[in-house]
Amino acid sequence: MNARMQNRLSLSLYLNYFVHGIGLIILAQNMQALGKLWQTPLATVSYVISGVGIGRLVAYLILGTLSDRYGRKNFVFLGMICYFIFFLGMLGAPNIQIAYLLAIVAGIANSALDSGTYTTFIELGGNEGASNVLIKAFMSLGEFVLPLLVASLENNNLWFGWSFILAALVLIINFFLLLPVKFPKTNQSKSSMIGTLKGVNKLKKIIITAALALYGYTSMALMILFTQWITLYASETLHMNNVASHFLLSLYSIGSISGVLIMFWLLRKNISELTLLVSLNIAALISLSIICFIHVAWLTQIASFVFGLTAASGVMQVGLNTFLKLYPQIKGMITGVFFTFGSLASFTIPVITGWLSQKSVAAALEFDLLISCASLLLVVIIRIALGKQRTLAGTRRTISFLDKIIVRLLIHRFKAVDTIITLKEEINIPVLDSKREEKVLSNVSAGCSDQKIVPRLQEIYTAIMASSRKYQENKRHNNN
Numbered sequence: 001m002n003a004r005m006q007n008r009l010s011l012s013l014y015l016n017y018f019v020h021g022i023g024l025i026i027l028a029q030n031m032q033a034l035g036k037l038w039q040t041p042l043a044t045v046s047y048v049i050s051g052v053g054i055g056r057l058v059a060y061l062i063l064g065t066l067s068d069r070y071g072r073k074n075f076v077f078l079g080m081i082c083y084f085i086f087f088l089g090m091l092g093a094p095n096i097q098i099a100y101l102l103a104i105v106a107g108i109a110n111s112a113l114d115s116g117t118y119t120t121f122i123e124l125g126g127n128e129g130a131s132n133v134l135i136k137a138f139m140s141l142g143e144f145v146l147p148l149l150v151a152s153l154e155n156n157n158l159w160f161g162w163s164f165i166l167a168a169l170v171l172i173i174n175f176f177l178l179l180p181v182k183f184p185k186t187n188q189s190k191s192s193m194i195g196t197l198k199g200v201n202k203l204k205k206i207i208i209t210a211a212l213a214l215y216g217y218t219s220m221a222l223m224i225l226f227t228q229w230i231t232l233y234a235s236e237t238l239h240m241n242n243v244a245s246h247f248l249l250s251l252y253s254i255g256s257i258s259g260v261l262i263m264f265w266l267l268r269k270n271i272s273e274l275t276l277l278v279s280l281n282i283a284a285l286i287s288l289s290i291i292c293f294i295h296v297a298w299l300t301q302i303a304s305f306v307f308g309l310t311a312a313s314g315v316m317q318v319g320l321n322t323f324l325k326l327y328p329q330i331k332g333m334i335t336g337v338f339f340t341f342g343s344l345a346s347f348t349i350p351v352i353t354g355w356l357s358q359k360s361v362a363a364a365l366e367f368d369l370l371i372s373c374a375s376l377l378l379v380v381i382i383r384i385a386l387g388k389q390r391t392l393a394g395t396r397r398t399i400s401f402l403d404k405i406i407v408r409l410l411i412h413r414f415k416a417v418d419t420i421i422t423l424k425e426e427i428n429i430p431v432l433d434s435k436r437e438e439k440v441l442s443n444v445s446a447g448c449s450d451q452k453i454v455p456r457l458q459e460i461y462t463a464i465m466a467s468s469r470k471y472q473e474n475k476r477h478n479n480n
Helices: 003-029 031-038 042-070 073-092 096-124 130-155 162-178 202-236 242-268 273-293 297-311 315-326 328-357 361-386 392-427 434-447 451-479
Strands: none
Touching: 003 031, 003 042, 003 073, 003 096, 003 130, 003 162, 003 202, 003 242, 031 042, 031 096, 042 073, 042 096, 042 202, 042 328, 073 096, 073 162, 096 130, 096 315, 096 328, 130 162, 130 242, 130 315, 202 242, 202 273, 202 297, 202 315, 202 328, 202 361, 242 273, 242 297, 242 315, 273 297, 273 315, 273 361, 315 328, 315 361, 328 361, 392 451, 434 451
16 A cells, blocks of 8 residues: 555544544533423433443454454444434434434444554554554544534534534535545554563453453543533533533543554653553543532633543553554454453443432532542553563564664763863874773673673674774875
């Protein structure tokens, strides 16, 4: 695949996730309008949202496994078609039962897109973590745009359904953009994806597998709960006006987009994925605590941004990348397993929080604190069990970084040689000093803790000193 077609494929896949970002929150952002349409209370609308989780739960493992066999493109198109049916069908749903079925269709759409897209980016090659993390940026862009659109429609007394129409139109355009594009070969292994996991014994692998699967649940639950209830929490608990309440979710989305870009940059700088997982989950817990317990508007706005920056910055995708490195030959199935647990969150969280909201909206949001604590515990377990993560691409970046340091040190060494040249000329001694070179090689041997590589280091230093002598001789000749 040439670069032009690869860029076109990537753009279309990312565009699908802009629509997916809208799909994730469009029911939650229109809960009041949909409640009036179906003549049901908010808690019942919340139960409809749980249908998305059922769709995911039913479809993820099946579609993930099938994508390994029948190719990724078919399932990307399946996801687009299902989402199109969801967006238009929801506007004409005559009752809560039909709406629930359409929510299940949206869950299937999510499953199909994930099964075809995450695996495709891995099979395209390049940086093993960065491409999948950027998916989150486009999801966050959709989550940023939608609340502003919903608030604008409400304030201008316009039909809420225009937000659904917008998403459907984007899907139609993207369908024709993607139709002629070819996908990479299924389950091919790129060198950048190869990791060394020899230090992981069978017991540790079982522990890591269980923890990563559960992290698929907690990382998804953390975001779903926040996006579902933060607007109503701001309105009822913090007594913000309509625009300010919706703006908190937009700040979360801005933070998410910013976090993805930072995550992308850090991954390319060879920062450990596991270290990022632990650090970002700690920061997410702190910012969520501020939102729940310190009811100051400007602090809540900052904390919403920081929560998006940390909890929704692509940490879920980083968890998936780690999972795929454990099982690189069944990427579709592993993607299905990981997101099946995420689908459990999509199903259970709206049900649990719908019940908690009958007590108070604050109780629903504060439940996110328990999820955040569990998420942090899981990534700590993964970090300890897996140890330092190593990949071919990551190790090469480390070597490149060390090479830069070595080059700078050699520059300083040759500057010192310039001084040596002057001093030798002043006392009229030859360039070659055999005893000095023997001393240098002896120092190399004494300074190396691994005697197996001493001969190799001495070879390198012999070459450096030979180059240094030639440099001195040329310098003397030119001066004469």
